[in-house]
Amino acid sequence: xxxxxxxxxxxxxxxxxxxxxxxxxxxxxxxxxxxxxxxxxxxxxxxxxxxxxxxxxxxxxxxxxxxxxxxxxxxxxxxxxxxxxxxxxxxxxxxxxxxxxxxxxxxxxxxxxxxxxxxxxxxxxxxxxxxxxxxxxxxxxxxxxxxxxxxxxxxxxxxxxxxxxxxxxxxxxxxxxxxxxxxxxxxxxxxxxxxxxxxxxxxxxxxxxxxxxxxxxxxxxxxxxxxxxxxxxxxxxxxxxxxxxxxxxxxxxxxxxxxxxxxxxxxxxxxxxxxxxxxxxxxxxxxxxxxxxxxxxxxxxxxxxxxxxxxxxxxxxxxxxxxxxxxxxxxxxxxxxxxxxxxxxxxxxxxxxxxxxxxxxxxxxxxxxxxxxxxxxxxxxxxxxxxxxxxxxxxxxxxxxxxxxxxxxxxxxxxxxxxxxxxxxxxxxxxxxxxxxxxxxxxxxxxxxxxx
Amino acid sequence: xxxxxxxxxxxxxxxxxxxxxxxxxxxxxxxxxxxxxxxxxxxxxxxxxxxxxxxxxxxxxxxxxxxxxxxxxxxxxxxxxxxxxxxxxxxxxxxxxxxxxxxxxxxxxxxxxxxxxxxxxxxxxxxxxxxxxxxxxxxxxxxxxxxxxxxxxxxxxxxxxxxxxxxxxxxxxxxxxxxxxxxxxxxxxxxxxxxxxxxxxxxxxxxxxxxxxxxxxxxxxxxxxxxxxxxxxxxxxx
Ligand SMILES: [Zn+2]
Numbered sequence: 001x002x003x004x005x006x007x008x009x010x011x012x013x014x015x016x017x018x019x020x021x022x023x024x025x026x027x028x029x030x031x032x033x034x035x036x037x038x039x040x041x042x043x044x045x046x047x048x049x050x051x052x053x054x055x056x057x058x059x060x061x062x063x064x065x066x067x068x069x070x071x072x073x074x075x076x077x078x079x080x081x082x083x084x085x086x087x088x089x090x091x092x093x094x095x096x097x098x099x100x101x102x103x104x105x106x107x108x109x110x111x112x113x114x115x116x117x118x119x120x121x122x123x124x125x126x127x128x129x130x131x132x133x134x135x136x137x138x139x140x141x142x143x144x145x146x147x148x149x150x151x152x153x154x155x156x157x158x159x160x161x162x163x164x165x166x167x168x169x170x171x172x173x174x175x176x177x178x179x180x181x182x183x184x185x186x187x188x189x190x191x192x193x194x195x196x197x198x199x200x201x202x203x204x205x206x207x208x209x210x211x212x213x214x215x216x217x218x219x220x221x222x223x224x225x226x227x228x229x230x231x232x233x234x235x236x237x238x239x240x241x242x243x244x245x246x247x248x249x250x251x252x253x254x255x256x257x258x259x260x261x262x263x264x265x266x267x268x269x270x271x272x273x274x275x276x277x278x279x280x281x282x283x284x285x286x287x288x289x290x291x292x293x294x295x296x297x298x299x300x301x302x303x304x305x306x307x308x309x310x311x312x313x314x315x316x317x318x319x320x321x322x323x324x325x326x327x328x329x330x331x332x333x334x335x336x337x338x339x340x341x342x343x344x345x346x347x348x349x350x351x352x353x354x355x356x357x358x359x360x361x362x363x364x365x366x367x368x369x370x371x372x373x374x375x376x377x378x379x380x381x382x383x384x385x386x387x388x389x390x391x392x393x394x395x396x397x398x399x400x401x402x403x404x405x406x407x408x409x410x411x412x413x414x415x416x417x418x419x420x421x422x423x424x425x426x427x428x429x430x431x432x433x434x435x436x437x438x439x440x441x442x443x444x445x446x447x448x449x450x451x452x
Numbered sequence: 453x454x455x456x457x458x459x460x461x462x463x464x465x466x467x468x469x470x471x472x473x474x475x476x477x478x479x480x481x482x483x484x485x486x487x488x489x490x491x492x493x494x495x496x497x498x499x500x501x502x503x504x505x506x507x508x509x510x511x512x513x514x515x516x517x518x519x520x521x522x523x524x525x526x527x528x529x530x531x532x533x534x535x536x537x538x539x540x541x542x543x544x545x546x547x548x549x550x551x552x553x554x555x556x557x558x559x560x561x562x563x564x565x566x567x568x569x570x571x572x573x574x575x576x577x578x579x580x581x582x583x584x585x586x587x588x589x590x591x592x593x594x595x596x597x598x599x600x601x602x603x604x605x606x607x608x609x610x611x612x613x614x615x616x617x618x619x620x621x622x623x624x625x626x627x628x629x630x631x632x633x634x635x636x637x638x639x640x641x642x643x644x645x646x647x648x649x650x651x652x653x654x655x656x657x658x659x660x661x662x663x664x665x666x667x668x669x670x671x672x673x674x675x676x677x678x679x680x681x682x683x684x685x686x687x688x689x690x
Pocket of ligand 1: 237238239240241242253254255256257
């Protein structure tokens with residue numbers, strides 16, 4: 001009630017200080033050139049009120065366990081001060097990270113790398129839409145650098161508001177088709193987003209035809225090549241539909257779309273920078289997928305003229321990213337938490353667990369944020385685990401169990417991860433347990449881990 | 453190398469029509485044959501192939517985006533392998549986009565009407581909004597009974613007089629033009645059920661396989677998760 005009154009007052013006083021009628025749909029705006037000292041003071045006060053109210057909402061939301069608080073805080077602050085975002089991004093070097101997979105981990109790596117230049121903030125909680133960005137930026141309004149993870153379909157909304165310094169485009173593959181839409185429309189939306197940000201530096205994946213199609217018309221693109229593990233969404237040209245082949249190395253389409261020459265290349269030996277410099281990579285995070293993520297982060301800091309060796313050294317310190325790949329103890333047992341939310345990321349996580357004989361628990365949910373359709377389970381080659389035993393749980397444990405039965409993987413369903421950890425199969429096995437969970441399932445596990 | 457005694461299952465242009473786990477239908481059919489001691493071979497035919505071979509026993513067409521759907525029609529019209537196979541008694545399953553491609557015509561979201569392959573009497577126009585969610589139906593065909601799946605499509609389809617609906621909608625949208633779902637004509641089965649359809653509906657899978665084998669199939673020991681999954685999903689549909 002009090003909040004509403006205050007907001008109304010602010011709106012009214014805001015309108016009075018406006019010299020021209022507000023834009024339709026916008027309650028008021030401030031025209032800086034004609035402001036008196038009093039108005040300037042008022043404006044600063046309003047920003048202060050918005051920041052305080054936003055932070056208060058964040059803290060309250062956390063206390064009430066409503067969530068990490070990132071989104072609600074940003075929403076409150078933006079409602080009080082619609083131009084808050086413009087103020088928060090002014091004079092800041094902002095790197096935005098988008099793509100289907102690896103956003104959160106790469107954002108953590110970028111935030112680390114940027115600290116080679118000064119303080120950096122990031123929306124590391126995964127609140128990756130506009131209100132989450134506001135919440136992250138206002139948590140440290142004076143930090144000169146920011147690393148922001150952006151939902152693929154929200155990059156256009158972001159570049160409509162401001163032009164970031166660097167945009168990282170990681171990859172594009174099928175993910176939550178019932179929610180996000182099909183890849184073609186995501187690619188078109190990314191292309192539109194880049195058209196709105198001609199001044200940004202783009203760092204993009206040269207091996208992913210969907211990303212190449214989205215980025216290639218931009219005036220400043222640096223290309224990263226680290227291979228393309230999941231190929232099923234890039235067999236055909238995103239521009240004309242012609243068959244592209246198996247994507248080993250170079251590809252070129254009759255319509256003119258072709259794999260660009262890579263500026264950064266990364267493989268198991270290390271990476272080669274655009275200046276020809278070779279860097280060895282020793283990351284605590286496993287797999288080629290993280291070598292590629294690290295290369296993107298390093299490319300971003302290089303675009304901002306930060307020293308390469310110091311950036312790389314900071315990236316190599318990252319041990320887990322919001323719980324991803326982290327080792328922890330649950331029910332008295334050492335576990336490693338792995339996130340896989342679509343066929344491409346399952347492929348990468350299966351690469352990791354197929355290397356060892358550790359006990360396995362898979363968790364699949366199908367809430368709004370996961371997508372309600374789990375037919376993608378059939379796009380994953382679980383056949384490579386044939387003969388092993390997997391404990392399955394989560395809201396869609398039965399779909400997963402049926403899929404595994406057809407792949408001749410032994411499986412048993414459990415009502416929860418806790419129960420799975422206490423099952424005879426897991427208790428009689430040795431070594432750390434590998435838990436692969438999809439989005440909300442992973443988030444819940446990570447939240448539980450933090451409570452310990 | 454092809455195995456002459458194996459039942460050949462063609463996964464038709466999965467690079468164009470294979471968005472919703474449609475490969476799963478091939479895995480289910482092949483595995484249900486192998487579990488019964490038959491030999492099965494999955495033949496993947498990408499759109500880079502010259503033409504579609506007419507020598508397979510089963511053809512599977514999945515769902516795809518508008519552009520891909522038109523490209524699939526162009527590929528399949530070339531060489532006419534699918535029509536020859538159908539005339540020779542092959543079994544065909546078309547899911548979602550596959551249903552539309554096999555039909556007489558479909559109008560895409562951009563308002564353009566395309567000719568389908570005309571292998572089954574069903575035509576499709578865009579609806580006002582996408583039908584997305586759990587779908588359950590009851591089928592009188594071949595005593596299939598309750599069918600369950602997930603639907604995600606804009607198209608609204610009308611079954612013509614030369615075909616019959618596959619089922620009647622219990623919960624969900626289905627064909628959308630009326631309360632029916634999918635279509636059947638001879639050995640061609642079309643449906644909006646994915647999930648994939650044959651993973652959730654083993655009786656449908658076995659019915660199609662029995663047409664190929666030419667006799668009723670032996671019972672497979674049911675696995676409990678599949679029975680539970682079916683009742684869980686039907687409950688989730690409404
Ligand atoms: Zn092309």
